Amino acid sequence: MFFLKDDLVVKRIFTISMTLSMALFILPAYAAEEAVERDLGNSGQWSGGENVYAKVCGYCHDTGIGPSIKGRQLPPEYITHVVRHGFRAMPAFPEPYISNEDLKSLGQYIQQTTPEKK
Numbered sequence: 001m002f003f004l005k006d007d008l009v010v011k012r013i014f015t016i017s018m019t020l021s022m023a024l025f026i027l028p029a030y031a032a033e034e035a036v037e038r039d040l041g042n043s044g045q046w047s048g049g050e051n052v053y054a055k056v057c058g059y060c061h062d063t064g065i066g067p068s069i070k071g072r073q074l075p076p077e078y079i080t081h082v083v084r085h086g087f088r089a090m091p092a093f094p095e096p097y098i099s100n101e102d103l104k105s106l107g108q109y110i111q112q113t114t115p116e117k118k
């Protein structure tokens with residue numbers, strides 16, 4: 001029957017457009033997630049002590065959320081321990097997030113910093 005065939009066509013168009021709009025909706029979310037993973041996955045996003053400090057630690061320690069840790073000659077071993085295990089209100093940052101190599105230079109960097117001028 002004529003109208004039945006029409007109904008099928010309408011259904012198909014509906015299904016196709018739904019699928020398309022779902023894809024359009026999901027794709028940007030997927031791309032954004034990928035970008036975030038790239039940032040957090042530490043695939044060369046930051047390297048070297050100063051850069052890790054600026055990108056990760058400074059977020060809290062230069063803003064008053066955490067205590068100032070620059071210019072206090074904190075030993076690198078202490079930094080390493082706090083970063084890997086967390087310290088009271090501070091979260092731990094495990095190995096792939098900050099590599100052992102970066103953590104080493106981070107400790108050296110923080111130890112040799114001078115106090116922030118306020």
Ligand code: HEC
Pocket residue numbers: 052053056057058059060061065066067069074078079082083087088089090091093098106
């Ligand atoms: C999400 C916020 C946040 C980030 C990011 C953060 N910290 Fe902290 N950190 C804190 C807070 C809050 C404390 C104080 C914890 C407390 O006393 O309860 C702290 C304490 C510390 C201490 C001990 C300070 C002291 O006075 O002995 C060290 C060392 C430290 N953080 C190093 C780091 C390093 C290195 C990084 C970067 C890898 C870092 N933190 C990233 C929030 C943060």
